[in-house]
Amino acid sequence: MEVYVEYVLADNFIIDLILVYLARISLKLDVKKARLFLSAALGAAVAAVFPLLDINGGFLLIIKFVSALLIVAASGKFAKKKQFIFCFYLFLFYTFLFGGAVLAAFFALGIDINVWTYSSSVPVGIIFAVVFFLFFGTVRLIKIFTAEKTVSDFSRKCAVIIGGIKFSVTGFIDSGNRLSYGRTGSPIALCSPSFKKKLLRSGALEKVVFDEVSFKTAAGKSYMKVFKAEKFLIYNGNDANIINSVMVGLPDGDVGGTDYDLVLGAIFA
Template sequence: MIVYVEYVIIDNMVIDTLILLLTKQLAKLKTTKSRLFFSSLFGTTIALIGPLLPSIINLIIKPLVAILMVIVAFKIENKRQFWGAICLFFLSTFLFGGACYGICEMLGIHIIIKNGMMYEYKFPIGLALLICSFVYFLAKNIINYCLNLQKQSKNLFQIEIVSNKNNFVGTAFLDTGNCLLMNNKPITIINYKVFNKLYPNIPLEYVLLKKDMGLPNQKYFEVKSITQNAEKILTFEVDKIILQNKQVENAVVGLSLGNFKKSTNSDVIISSKIIGE
């Protein structure tokens, strides 16, 4: 079996960096490029000499190497953060290693474990990098999605809008930056889905052509939406809005044709003023 040193160096440098980056994202740690580089370099150096050492020595030094890599890579502020980073570093390592091992088994590629992972001569060059890069990309996006979902869930409320005996029940997003007012009343932004539910007989063309639709206190004015695009929105009053057991009579609503549902996971954007914050 032939092991090419340059491949071991490249593989370990990149994979160690990916493990550290994933640990950083999971633990929300502070670091720099130079810290990540020297930490990965240290891990790679140990990986090079590891196969030359007895198994018992490797068993002892590898956890110590992981601890030192974390210390070098991150700015640790307290013991809790330190042990959290260590646990997440091992978790990330097992995630990458397990993915490599599992995919190799599925592809029928056999690997030999001896004082660390060593490639069989049939092991495709760069496959480990490809697998780990894919795992990192997937894990990073899952983490971002979960964090955004958690952040959004704190600002989501159940809402009911009533107008002309029609009503819409759905989810509203609390936008603390929404300070829009009309006649000293906060403006609740809705999308066309909500508008069509409340006024099914008013076609979209009337809205686009800014026709008089007979809506209470109907007006048009320009605002900057949550998507940062300037647009003229239709504003009018509805019979009432029910939110958190609070009922607002003759509430002001603004129709936005922008696609804010993708960024807010809701069909309605409310102001903090409407819930009394």
């Protein structure tokens, strides 16, 4: 069997780069290319040296464990020890996940696992293909799960009566929304563009009394129309809490988000 060191280095560099990248983005840690490349290069170098070591399986396992710790440690900064520990666990998880996928592909193609280390009978790109397909699928799942968690943690089911019409809406709690109505100090809930259009189509805005508030932006002083909601309810499970004197704002620009109707302040949490 003929072994090519450059293939070992290339494969392990790319695979370690992917594994540590997935581990960090799963925890929403900062990702810097230089640190990832350093981490992957360390992993590739260790992988290239392993076949040259004449040591027993137990000691080899310890070396692999320590090398995994070093790979994760070199990948970037960690604010807490728990972050490093969880990142290490995720690195191991993705290692087993990707390794299992590669072995499954070898089995499906009838490739002898005993000769899978860059033998001439094994296509060089097969590991790359399996890893890249799994990589893009895993990144997609991470984005879906982290996005759903982020939205669900700060979203609330609400009901608001405007112009005699009751609307069932989804509110998003944004701590950055500190707007209040100057005369009473009432919190201001900001309408999303889609909910603003819904209010216009329903005719509910024809029955409200508008006022105007000013607020500071990066571009200077801006103004926004506001009105008082007749009733505002926010749900905690099946229990409804009535929030008194809630003002509703109609911003000219897009307040962002497509999964909610109102941007609420921290007071609604």
